[in-house]
Amino acid sequence: MTRLAAALLAFLTLLFGIALCVGPAQITPLESLYALLFGGDGPATLVMREIRLPRALLAVMVGGSLGLAGAAMQGYLRNPLAEPGLIGVSSSAALGAVLAIQTGLAASVAFALPAMALIGAVIGVLLVIALAGPRGSSLTLILAGIAISALASALISLVLNLSPNPYAASEIVFWMMGSLADRSMSHVWIAVPFMAVGLAVLLSLGRGLDALTLGEDAASALGIRLSRLRLFLVFGTACVVGAGTAVAGTIGFVGLVVPHILRPLVGAQPSRLLWASALGGAIMVLAADILVRVILPERDLKLGVVTALVGAPLFLHLIYKTRRQLG
Amino acid sequence: MALTSRAALFTLASVLNFKLISFAAALALSGAVALAEMPKRVVSMNLCTDQLAMMLAGPGQLISVSHLAADPRSSALADEAAGYVLNHGRAEEIYLMRPDLVISSSFSSRTTLDMLARLDIPVAVLEPAYSLEDVRARLLQMGDLLGRSSVAEDMVAEFDARLAELRMTGNTRPSAAIYHANGYISGKHSLSGQIIDAAGFDNAAVEAGVAMGGFLPLELLAMLDPDALILGRRYRGASRSEEILDHPVVQKLREGRASGAITDRDWVCGTPHVLRAIESLGALRAEIVEP
Numbered sequence: 001m002t003r004l005a006a007a008l009l010a011f012l013t014l015l016f017g018i019a020l021c022v023g024p025a026q027i028t029p030l031e032s033l034y035a036l037l038f039g040g041d042g043p044a045t046l047v048m049r050e051i052r053l054p055r056a057l058l059a060v061m062v063g064g065s066l067g068l069a070g071a072a073m074q075g076y077l078r079n080p081l082a083e084p085g086l087i088g089v090s091s092s093a094a095l096g097a098v099l100a101i102q103t104g105l106a107a108s109v110a111f112a113l114p115a116m117a118l119i120g121a122v123i124g125v126l127l128v129i130a131l132a133g134p135r136g137s138s139l140t141l142i143l144a145g146i147a148i149s150a151l152a153s154a155l156i157s158l159v160l161n162l163s164p165n166p167y168a169a170s171e172i173v174f175w176m177m178g179s180l181a182d183r184s185m186s187h188v189w190i191a192v193p194f195m196a197v198g199l200a201v202l203l204s205l206g207r208g209l210d211a212l213t214l215g216e217d218a219a220s221a222l223g224i225r226l227s228r229l230r231l232f233l234v235f236g237t238a239c240v241v242g243a244g245t246a247v248a249g250t251i252g253f254v255g256l257v258v259p260h261i262l263r264p265l266v267g268a269q270p271s272r273l274l275w276a277s278a279l280g281g282a283i284m285v286l287a288a289d290i291l292v293r294v295i296l297p298e299r300d301l302k303l304g305v306v307t308a309l310v311g312a313p314l315f316l317h318l319i320y321k322t323r324r325q326l327g
Numbered sequence: 328m329a330l331t332s333r334a335a336l337f338t339l340a341s342v343l344n345f346k347l348i349s350f351a352a353a354l355a356l357s358g359a360v361a362l363a364e365m366p367k368r369v370v371s372m373n374l375c376t377d378q379l380a381m382m383l384a385g386p387g388q389l390i391s392v393s394h395l396a397a398d399p400r401s402s403a404l405a406d407e408a409a410g411y412v413l414n415h416g417r418a419e420e421i422y423l424m425r426p427d428l429v430i431s432s433s434f435s436s437r438t439t440l441d442m443l444a445r446l447d448i449p450v451a452v453l454e455p456a457y458s459l460e461d462v463r464a465r466l467l468q469m470g471d472l473l474g475r476s477s478v479a480e481d482m483v484a485e486f487d488a489r490l491a492e493l494r495m496t497g498n499t500r501p502s503a504a505i506y507h508a509n510g511y512i513s514g515k516h517s518l519s520g521q522i523i524d525a526a527g528f529d530n531a532a533v534e535a536g537v538a539m540g541g542f543l544p545l546e547l548l549a550m551l552d553p554d555a556l557i558l559g560r561r562y563r564g565a566s567r568s569e570e571i572l573d574h575p576v577v578q579k580l581r582e583g584r585a586s587g588a589i590t591d592r593d594w595v596c597g598t599p600h601v602l603r604a605i606e607s608l609g610a611l612r613a614e615i616v617e618p
Contacts, residue, residue, distance in 0.1 A: 025546040043549045050575045051546050101565050165564035167508050174567060182510065182545050182571050298544060 004265055008279040012060070015286045019056040020048065022290050024297040054185045059286040061188070061195055062180075062248045065240035067281020068274060070255020072202045075209035075270035076233050077129075080260060080318055081138055084241045085252030088148025089124040093238075093245035094175045095152045096120025098159050100246075102168070110186065114194045118242030124148055125234045138322050177304035178249030180289050191243040198239025199278070201232050206271025213270065251304050253311020254281050260314060284310075365474030366428035366449075371396075372416045372439075373432035375596035376453055378404050379469040380430060381411075382598065383478055391424055400563065403592045403600040418442035430472060456597020457539075458521045459490065465597050486599045493605045495527025501615040503528040504551060505590060506577065507559030508568040512543040519557075519594050522601055526608035528555065549576050554615050556580045557588040584615075 020036065021029040027044050035044040036053060066084060073082040084090045100106040100116035131144035156175050160168045208229040211219040216226060244251075258280035259273055266272035288306040295301060370391040371380040377396035380389050381404050394415055395401055396408035414420055418439045421429060429443055429450045443450050451472050456462050463483050470479020503523050505513040513519040514537045515530045523530060531553040535543055558572050558581075571577065588611050593604040 023546050024544045025550045043552045046549045046576055046579055047546050050579070051549070101567060104565055107565060163564045163566070165562045165566040165569075167562070167566040167568035168564065170509075171567050182574060184575050186575070298547075299542060 004262075004276060005279070008276065008283065012279060012283050012286070015283060015290065016056055016060065019059065019286055019290050020052050022293050023047070023052055024293075050184060051182075054183050054188050055180050055289065056286065057188050058180050058183050058191070058247060059289045060282040061191060062244040062251065063254060063282040063285025064278040065195055065198065065244040065281070066251060066254035066285070067258040067277035067279070068199065068202055069237045069241050070281070071259045071270070071273045071277035072205060072209070072233055072237060073125075073255070074259055075205070075212065075273065076230070077132065077141065078212065079138055079141055080263075081142060081256070081315075081322070083253065083256035084121075084237065085250060085254070086149075086256065086315070087124075087128045087141060087145030088152060089121050089128065089237065089241050090245050090250040090252065091149045091152035091156070092124025092127075093117040093121035093242045094250050095156050095159075096242065097246040098156050098175060102159055102163055110190050114190050114243040114246040117246035118194060118238050120152075121238035121242040121245070122234060124152065125237050129230065129234065173302065174249045176250055177302035178245075178251035179300055179302050180248055181300040183247060187247040191247050194239045194243035198236045198243070201236035201239065203274055205229060205232055205236070206274055209270035209274075248303070251285065251307055253307045253315065254284050256318070257307075257311045257314050258284055260318070366426075366472070368424070368426045369428045369430065369473065370414060370421050370424055370426040371430045372414055372421065373430075373435055373453075374401060375455060375465075375598070376430045376432055376469070377408065378402065378596055378598045378600070379453075379465055380473065381407050382482065383466070383469050383475050384473055385475060388473060390426065391421075398563075399592070400560065401592055401595055403596070403598065403603075405592075418446070422446050422448065428472065430469075456518055457516060458518065459525060459601065461518075462486065462597040462599070462601060466599075482599065486602065489599075489602050490525065490605070493602060493609065494525050495609065495612065497527060497616070499616050500527055500529045501554035501612060502531045502534075502551075503555040503557055504531040504548060504553040505557045505559070506543075506548060506572075507590070508561075508566065508571060510542050510545060510548075510571055511540060511559070512537055512548070513590075514538045514540045518597055518601065519590055522594060522604050523557070523608060526605045527612050528608070545571065545574060545576055549580065552580070555584060555588065555611055557590060560589050560591050560594075 021032050025047050027035070027047065031044055032048050032052070035042070036048040039045045069084045070082070073084065074080055094117070096116040096119050097113055100113045105112040105116065127148050128141070128144050132141040153176065157172050160172055163169070208219070208224045211222045211224045220226060259277045262276045262280050263273060266276050284307070285303070288303050291306050292301040292303060367388060369380060369384065369389045371377045371389065372393050374393055374395040377392035381392065381396070389411065391412040391414045392408050394413040397405050397413055399405040402408060412424070414424070416435060416439060421443060426448060429448055431440060431450060431452055433452055433454050435452070440450050440452065453465060453468060456465050463486060466479050466483050466486070467476070470476040505519050505523065507513070512532045512535070514532045515524065516539050520530050520532070531551045532543070534551055535547055537543060556577065558577070561569050561572070588608060593600045
């Protein structure tokens with residue numbers, strides 16, 4: 001366990017360093033790190049501190065959130081297909097964020113953006129859990145997810161098309177596919193409090209999720225209060241997914257791919273999968289964000305494109321594996 | 328004179344429209360009796376043609392302009408536009424106005440123009456202006472279309488004289504970048520590029536290899552570090568795309584330097600209002616050159 005944590009942390013640190021050195025501006029790695037740490041008058045300091053640092057930080061924060069949320073939902077629903085993007089939680093959060101921007105709320109109070117996304121995410125999670133039922137069978141889970149995603153996406157498009165602003169409609173792509181381009185430290189600061197709370201709440205669920213692998217009755221017998229567990233899960237997931245989506249849009253499949261790869265390495269134990277998936281998610285989104293800048297440095301290739309190219313085939317594989325259960 | 332004006336009519340770059348060609352041909356065939364052919368019910372359906380038409384049309388000749396012409400954020404003649412019927416560029420409403428000439432831009436919806444042509448309404452299509460030379464050409468073209476060439480020629484002469492007064496020819500040319508929502512930068516071969524050129528600025532986009540205009544990542548803008556940063560205007564309502572104009576990097580690039588300039592309504596269209604934009608940039612340049 002500690003070896004896995006150390007390995008993930010080392011890899012994450014390495015990628016973080018690379019992310020700081022990759023970008024359209026031609027600055028050597030040595031120069032960039034010097035400008036980041038010691039500053040200076042040149043534009044390199046501005047680029048490092050105001051553009052690349054917040055971007056790398058957000059990649060870690062958003063990725064960690066999505067990985068953690070995926071692992072937590074899969075633990076609770078005991079279903080490997082539960083992922084915030086696939087089951088409509090991210091889209092609902094995005095709808096909240098879009099409403100915050102278009103009503104002008106986000107412009108007057110900065111925290112309104114993640115707060116509205118959180119409210120959207122809460123509604124999304126509650127709907128999914130209500131529709132899929134406590135046992136969360138794959139079929140109902142995915143169907144509920146499709147319905148919620150479709151509705152939220154349609155409402156996002158409607159709101160953005162109704163906006164008097166000529167740029168609004170083109171932003172549908174951002175909300176569907178996600179991007180970390182042109183973010184600043186202010187986005188880091190508005191997301192941090194929500195993510196910290198969500199992280200603490202979700203990591204505290206480890207024991208309950210472990211007990212739940214034995215079944216609901218056994219878990220109750222072990223002293224786990226299921227209603228409280230569900231409440232924490234809904235709130236924690238909404239916190240991290242809401243804040244992440246508010247600043248980076250919808251980035252799918254992270255919560256599906258990461259727990260799937262790490263599950264065998266933690267002995268399929270939900271409590272250990274939680275922190276491992278948070279680290280793994282951070283690695284995946286950071287790597288994806290480096291990739292989009294290497295492939296098309298001058299243009300904003302959306303992050304969700306890369307994560308879907310990796311995630312969608314795995315999703316198909318998982319559906320194939322569980323097809324008997326799906327009937 | 329009549330011959331050259333007919334020729335100008337034929338050189339409208341986007342005369343793809345069959346009805347327009349037949350309309351122009353009819354005009355050309357009818358000889359030099361320009362007054363007899365002067366359109367009496369003109370509808371304009373593009374922000375830029377709206378403004379040219381309002382400047383040049385005779386009394387009662389222009390009956391409708393687009394709704395954008397009445398928006399003070401985008402139109403330099405918003406007050407004047409309030410006196411006209413406002414259209415929304417839809418074939419139905421325009422047909423019901425019974426126009427004898429519709430003036431549009433090559434940016435207008437092709438399907439709408441085709442529909443109007445099928446309904447036997449003459450449609451003229453003007454290209455947008457990409458340079459100050461284009462501004463002169465569009466004035467003359469509009470003058471020809473409205474049968475008011477002499478007014479247009481006077482206006483062009485006035486434009487030339489004022490431009491000659493305003494054009495900065497000094498050797499000191501500070502660099503300037505024009506940055507819009509989503510990180511779009513205007514190049515040298517664009518109307519805004521030509522405006523800052525005439526005001527005595529070098530376009531920083533050239534250094535970044537952008538000619539007409541294109542998307543420039545914020546990182547590269549920071550590395551260009553221009554002497555002046557002119558920001559794109561904002562539209563009504565909110566958008567994520569315009570957030571970049573508030574980014575700390577953009578704010579830092581404007582701090583302590585000549586700033587405040589925004590590509591407002593005087594920059595949007597190729598009309599003599601661009602002279603006001605050039606004039607206001609003169610003060611900005613003076614701030615940099617003689618601090």
